[in-house]
Amino acid sequence: MACQPRHPHLPEDRRHDRIVPRNPIAVLTLEDGQRVTCRIMDLSLSGAAVALEHKPPLKSMVRLGCVPARVVRNLEEGVALEFLHQQDPDSLEESVTMR
Secondary structure (H helix, E strand, C coil): CCCCCCCCCCHHHCCCCCECCCCCEEEEECCCCCEEEEEEEEECCCEEEEECCCCCCCCCEEEECCEEEEEEEECCCEEEEEECCCCCCCCHHHHHCCC
């Protein structure tokens, strides 16, 4: 039997479970220091998908709340972010969302 190709965008290939935060509104700080409001579509210990009007460039360094991240993919409504360091599950939502 032939091996089936793996698709990194499928749920079984995700490193961590995705959640939708209770408060999905967050602030994304861009490389130039500009702060924009965004909506977190989903969130994990290693990254997030955020909806926003003006997409930052791929590979740019940003901060979601107080968590440093890199823009890794364009999405229809926004961008996918990869956190520079895996986050603590107990403080994840508080670290990325507006209080």
